[in-house]
Amino acid sequence: MAECHPVGFQWVMEAKARGATLVHVDPRFTRTSAVADVHVPLRAGSDIAFLGGIVRYVLEHERYFRDYVVAYTNAPLVVGEAFADTEDLDGLFSGFDAKTRTYDQQTWAYETAGPGGPARRDDTMQHPRCVLQILRRHFARYTPELVERVCGVPEELFLRVCETIARSSGPERTTAFAYAVGWTQHTVGVQYIRTAAILQLLLGNIGRPGGGILALRGHASIQGSTDIPTLFDLLPGYLPMPDAARHAGLDAYVEAGRARGGLWHGTRSYLVSLLKAWWGDAATADNDFCFDYLPRITGDHSTYPTVQAQVAGRCKGYFVVGENPAVGSADAKLQRLGMANLDWLVVRDFSLIESATWWKDGPEIETGELRTEDVATEVFFFPAAAHTEKDGSFTNTQRMLQWHHQAVEPPGDARSDLWFYYHLGRLVRERLAGSTDDMDRPVLELTWDYPTTGPHGEPSAEAVLAEVNGVGADGRPVDGPGQLRDDGSTTCGCWIYAGVYAGGVNQAARRTPGSDQDWVAAQWGWSWPGNRRILYNRASADPDGRPWSERKALVWWDEDRGRWTGHDVPDIDPTLAPHQHVPAADGAPARSGGDPFVMQRDGKGWLFAPTGLVDGPLPAHYEPQESPFANALYAQQRNPVRQVLRDPRSRYHPRPGEPGAAVFPYVVTTYRLTEHHTAGGMSRWQPYLAELQPEMFVEVSPALAAERGLEHLGWATVVTARNAVEARVLVTERMAPLRVQGRVVHQIGLPYHFGPNGYVRGDAANELAGLALDPNVHIQEVKAFTADIVPGRRPRGAALPALVESYRRRAGIDAGTGGER
Amino acid sequence: MARRTPLGWPVLRQAAGPDRTGRGAAARAEGREMPRARTATADAVVKSVCPYCAVGCGQDVYVQDGRVVQIEGDPGSPVSRGRLCPKGAASLQLTTGPARRSAVLYRAPHATSWRTLDLDTAMAMVADRVVRTRRETWSWQEEGRRVRRTMGIASLGGATLDNEENYLMKKLYTALGAVQIENQARI
Numbered sequence A: 001m002a003e004c005h006p007v008g009f010q011w012v013m014e015a016k017a018r019g020a021t022l023v024h025v026d027p028r029f030t031r032t033s034a035v036a037d038v039h040v041p042l043r044a045g046s047d048i049a050f051l052g053g054i055v056r057y058v059l060e061h062e063r064y065f066r067d068y069v070v071a072y073t074n075a076p077l078v079v080g081e082a083f084a085d086t087e088d089l090d091g092l093f094s095g096f097d098a099k100t101r102t103y104d105q106q107t108w109a110y111e112t113a114g115p116g117g118p119a120r121r122d123d124t125m126q127h128p129r130c131v132l133q134i135l136r137r138h139f140a141r142y143t144p145e146l147v148e149r150v151c152g153v154p155e156e157l158f159l160r161v162c163e164t165i166a167r168s169s170g171p172e173r174t175t176a177f178a179y180a181v182g183w184t185q186h187t188v189g190v191q192y193i194r195t196a197a198i199l200q201l202l203l204g205n206i207g208r209p210g211g212g213i214l215a216l217r218g219h220a221s222i223q224g225s226t227d228i229p230t231l232f233d234l235l236p237g238y239l240p241m242p243d244a245a246r247h248a249g250l251d252a253y254v255e256a257g258r259a260r261g262g263l264w265h266g267t268r269s270y271l272v273s274l275l276k277a278w279w280g281d282a283a284t285a286d287n288d289f290c291f292d293y294l295p296r297i298t299g300d301h302s303t304y305p306t307v308q309a310q311v312a313g314r315c316k317g318y319f320v321v322g323e324n325p326a327v328g329s330a331d332a333k334l335q336r337l338g339m340a341n342l343d344w345l346v347v348r349d350f351s352l353i354e355s356a357t358w359w360k361d362g363p364e365i366e367t368g369e370l371r372t373e374d375v376a377t378e379v380f381f382f383p384a385a386a387h388t389e390k391d392g393s394f395t396n397t398q399r400m401l402q403w404h405h406q407a408v409e410p411p412g413d414a415r416s417d418l419w420f421y422y423h424l425g426r427l428v429r430e431r432l433a434g435s436t437d438d439m440d441r442p443v444l445e446l447t448w449d450y451p452t453t454g455p456h457g458e459p460s461a462e463a464v465l466a467e468v469n470g471v472g473a474d475g476r477p478v479d480g481p482g483q484l485r486d487d488g489s490t491t492c493g494c495w496i497y498a499g500v501y502a503g504g505v506n507q508a509a510r511r512t513p514g515s516d517q518d519w520v521a522a523q524w525g526w527s528w529p530g531n532r533r534i535l536y537n538r539a540s541a542d543p544d545g546r547p548w549s550e551r552k553a554l555v556w557w558d559e560d561r562g563r564w565t566g567h568d569v570p571d572i573d574p575t576l577a578p579h580q581h582v583p584a585a586d587g588a589p590a591r592s593g594g595d596p597f598v599m600q601r602d603g604k605g606w607l608f609a610p611t612g613l614v615d616g617p618l619p620a621h622y623e624p625q626e627s628p629f630a631n632a633l634y635a636q637q638r639n640p641v642r643q644v645l646r647d648p649r650s651r652y653h654p655r656p657g658e659p660g661a662a663v664f665p666y667v668v669t670t671y672r673l674t675e676h677h678t679a680g681g682m683s684r685w686q687p688y689l690a691e692l693q694p695e696m697f698v699e700v701s702p703a704l705a706a707e708r709g710l711e712h713l714g715w716a717t718v719v720t721a722r723n724a725v726e727a728r729v730l731v732t733e734r735m736a737p738l739r740v741q742g743r744v745v746h747q748i749g750l751p752y753h754f755g756p757n758g759y760v761r762g763d764a765a766n767e768l769a770g771l772a773l774d775p776n777v778h779i780q781e782v783k784a785f786t787a788d789i790v791p792g793r794r795p796r797g798a799a800l801p802a803l804v805e806s807y808r809r810r811a812g813i814d815a816g817t818g819g820e821r
Numbered sequence B: 001m002a003r004r005t006p007l008g009w010p011v012l013r014q015a016a017g018p019d020r021t022g023r024g025a026a027a028r029a030e031g032r033e034m035p036r037a038r039t040a041t042a043d044a045v046v047k048s049v050c051p052y053c054a055v056g057c058g059q060d061v062y063v064q065d066g067r068v069v070q071i072e073g074d075p076g077s078p079v080s081r082g083r084l085c086p087k088g089a090a091s092l093q094l095t096t097g098p099a100r101r102s103a104v105l106y107r108a109p110h111a112t113s114w115r116t117l118d119l120d121t122a123m124a125m126v127a128d129r130v131v132r133t134r135r136e137t138w139s140w141q142e143e144g145r146r147v148r149r150t151m152g153i154a155s156l157g158g159a160t161l162d163n164e165e166n167y168l169m170k171k172l173y174t175a176l177g178a179v180q181i182e183n184q185a186r187i
Helices: A009-017 A031-035 A047-060 A066-072 A131-139 A144-151 A155-167 A189-202 A250-258 A262-282 A285-293 A303-311 A332-339 A354-361 A363-367 A417-432 A438-444 A461-469 A687-692 A702-708 A799-811 B010-016 B091-096 B119-136 B163-176
Strands: A023-025 A038-040 A177-179 A213-215 A317-321 A344-349 A378-383 A392-395 A400-404 A555-558 A563-566 A666-671 A697-700 A715-719 A724-731 A738-740 A743-745 A747-751 A785-791 B044-049 B058-064 B067-073 B104-107 B115-117 B138-142 B145-156 B178-182
Touching (some): A023 A155, A047 A144, A047 A155, A177 A189, A262 A285, A262 B163, A332 A354, A344 A354, A344 B119, A354 A363, A354 B104, A363 A799, A378 B119, A392 A461, A400 B044, A417 A438, A417 B163, A438 B163, A687 B091, A697 A702, B119 B145, B163 B178
Parallel strands (some): A023 A038, A177 A213, A317 B145, A666 A747, A697 A724
Antiparallel strands (some): A378 B104, A392 A400, A666 A785, A715 A724, B044 B058, B058 B067, B138 B145
């Protein structure tokens, strides 16, 4: 965090100054480790074993927050008899279909009093099939000894972490976990976060000040681009994109949405208001508010399958907007080969990034795999406007929208992306004008009349924000999603952002200085939903509505006023008394003043997830797609439902123990540097930053340097079955060798910012990574894979692919390698 | 810069001038009348937010004569309290540096170099290609189910953009029937 979110890290240091204990878990010793009380180097890819070990410690030593757990989690609920755990099936859960490699989740359901009835509960949590007891059995083998064997973390150090966390949780204290893509970029990434969620729920650290699981996101509005998603499977506000099989029409869509429970009960209002925002008067009750105008998805259309479709020639046009896949996406070569097979490519950026210039100076031109004259792709480069040259909002990693104001006009033909898409839409509509083809109606009937200003005809960002916020039946901006209706009388571009323009005021532009406010600072920017700063904060009070402790008071029930109040906006219906239960009626779901987790159908925090995840109701430690070690816990080596994309250009390494596995003996992990940003488009062209971190390097321990003959400041070549890269060698004790399963494992650290363009150059670490993905969210596993490292620079020209091919042959790699269950 | 002379030595100034004790004007270094800070002469200070990571540090953008002359941390921000990291502190170079392009470039099929295009021409060309590719790759049905889409047009990016920009992108792409819309959030 000190490296990648340095200014946010000041608050960690403030906490430390007040007595907090700071534990840093990372394969590398970084600037965070330097100021932490404890640094725990662990093997990349082993975090579920590590966190699972803490879960076991908390359960075995009865250190969980019992009152919180009984009242606010599903620990007392009883799971059906048909459920079988990884302990029973040696690494699989019940419902696994070996042929399709998917889970049928039916057996993960609760036991109910009758069909459709409420789940059976045992508040003593003694029932052998209640969630708490299932957890005990599931994690029983995640002992300190096992953690040491899998993660390479000595027992004594591990127990110190366990005790620190347990001691720092409870009514008087809270513990927070902060993570970044070190947890997500795995074939089990979602289950990493789940393990942390289980731990934090057991300790009572969710919904309380100083608690939580904090995603430290790496782009100015990566949260916003998830909320208002440029993502294939979502519509604004986490409404799913319609699926051709499951959402035949508006009613089916709404029914599936409501089944998610909680505030999803309002799915029809949210979606109809969105459709009204997009298609205006054309959207009527008679035509299901133009639901049919939404294209349907039929599977995984995320970026890696899309790149494969480009290579195959099916996907022909590509917009790349403020992103640099030729450096920043896994298997960078495949990214470029995909672009080389397009009809047309549009790149919008500040400078000539690698994704814009690969056709004339990319790595494949040098190796001869591509010849510029043969590449038929038309390439457009549009210069982009900077944040100082446009109005707009970013949503930061705390869900807070902050408005930035335009200071100057962009230079030359540089324009904002708002300008580009508004005018592109206008030009496309001009071209389709008069068409009677049904396929053109969604474009022609789209509401697309934003006011423009200034010398360039810049559309008004504030008008767009007002559309996102929504307009009520009275014609005024809505104050929140509660005012949205399902009859077409309201509009709203993103229901969770409803309220950001309440009262016709740009709430995201509020800037009351922090020094003039209390610690919550509610008058700076605006957080969704409804300016709540801590989600599920009902859990900061006990079942009677009183703070668990004065030290940790956040919101509470005010008996005199008959409403919830406190420092933060209560994340619950403000008039729903702590023990009040409103039964389901008139189509509205039951609501309880005792349930903090308002997005869940039962209002509880889920220790066990009976639905929602495709790879299991509980996290289990699986080895990464590529690992030097067999799974010490189960016969099942890897996540059985992980996504392994097949491509002749992108191969995988053999399993440990197979012939050829030893060809790639080292663990690689990738990371960021303080002085650079993602794939370098906003940092390798800045002289200050270039000077601070001038060259691609590879971090290795002195022991690995000795083993492989690597010299400090010399060159090394790192090789995988995908590609080979060269880097300057940094021999450092920051990369500590670890003892795992009785032998030493070396880890190699690679920053991923560099590429061939800009002031500072180097090979891209993503040349090395393969296309094994988490099955829930389709994120690639770049935080743990295997490689070889040898001294010296990589070969040039055709000798480079020949080197990679020689490694494939030595390791016996073919089309089937790595795809085994 | 003015040529230095021995007459400027502090000891001579102390001996010859009115400040005999050497605790005032005589002790002042030459050049004390520094050029004023760019922030002091700016016409306007515009409130902004750092464009790099997702911490969301507040920025004050100083503008003079229609140009950004300095970017500093906003001390009022309860997020950042006026601080910026090395990247945030380099925002002035990011926004005003010479590496920024200001003209549209076009590479024709099989061409070996760029040529410049004027913006309107380029926009019209892209609009033509969107219309053409969409029509060529349009699909009403997939395995017997209605899909109403094109799998011929994809998009990558959004995490570095504004919410309002992401909104127009998703809205336009969805109306066009393009579904392969992605950004850094899952990369």
